[in-house]
Amino acid sequence: MTGDPRSGGWIIALSFLLAFLLGGIPWPGWLERFRPDWVAMALIFWSIALPHRVGIGSGWLVGLLLDVGRGALLGQHALAFAAVAYLTLQTYRRIRVVPVWQQTFSVLVFLLVEQILVFWISGVIGYPPKDWWYLAPAVGGMVCWPLVFIVLRDVRLYFQVS
């Protein structure tokens, strides 16, 4: 661990930025429906790894920026991300000690919660989802979690973000 406890904040910001950019890239064919919410996954990773730095407030802020970026209702993703960060903060001790493939199940639950919250709000303002496919990105996220975890963990260790 480095001496400065606040080092590497730009790495965290950069990873959120990359996740946002990745979210703008469509997937081919039927995979499109499973395109995961990369930003939410980055948030889950950082709040598992550094719960003292990335928490409910930062999740909310990231969600708010995402709302602006996607033209959604201001606060829609913010609320969902705050909830995801809350769930992660309450369970990170258990998630940390299990292997990556077991973590995917927790991640699935978090992402489902996020999707359901986002679509509840969409439903309230008059855009109810048409079918159950709106939950598919959570499954996509579950499948992609090991990749996200390994990449971000290596990045975190390399830059000694703590």
Next chain:
Amino acid sequence: MAALEPSKRIQYLFKVNPTAILQLGFWVLLSIVTMTVDHRYRYLSGVRDVLATAIYPLHYLVRLPAETKSWMNENLAGRGALLEENARLREKQLFFDVQLQKLTALEAENRRLRSLLESTVNMAERVLVAEMLAVDFDLYRHHILINRGRQHGVYVGQPVLDQQGVVGQIIQADPFTSTVILITDLSHALPIQINRTGVRTLALGTGNFQELKLPHIPNNEDVKIGDLLVTSGLGGRFPPGYPVGTVAKVAFDPGSPFASIVAKPVARLDRIREVMLLEGGADVRQPAPTVKEPEPIAKGLAPTVKRPGTARPP
């Protein structure tokens, strides 16, 4: 954690942060407030403007790979391919020139006839070309983001077209970007007219890029598959006469008073790259002169504007 006894270790694993729920409550309340304010009032548009301007460069960053590819395609194309394309474009140009000559004549004639009818029509609208920023939104809301904003003169309610027909309208104009709601969005309704018969109705979005619903047409109305739908100009947003879609499915259910009619938009809504914003000017707000009776002077023209079909427009 090696120093802890097993029981302590379990306790550690299940320890929760008691203040977290308070934090969560605070942030949830705050988001409910921002959502309500954003949805019901317009107070937050300033905040959104600032944030939208801050993340504006990101949209360009997302587009960078696609831009690079198209740049390479343009710059590394072989001479043969360019010559071929040039010849093809020249041919097309010739074709359009001929059509344009006809159009000019028709337009002049149209204007003359209209002046006989003493009706107003808006001629020569100016257009602003915008590119779509390659950012995907929600699968369930048909909104796209374009690279023109208030700085370029975009305003809320401005009609958006592509080469084929009507795309949608601006629902939000930020300083450098704006959001377009497509005509297929679930919450969008467009006043239209069937070109062949002149029947006026509404085309509702369905949430499917290939479908528009026409739910208010009576069963006895004359509607055929392939009929062209054009904007009627009612509602004051879209100028009249722009193509919207073609009728794709007509089903008559004897039990219901209205036919179930589905139309397919002519604009390729799911693969838009460039759109045109109409600068309609003031006269788009005038209702279309379709219901006006011909003046005595134009009596000779009356038979041509009579429309078949007996049912009243809804």
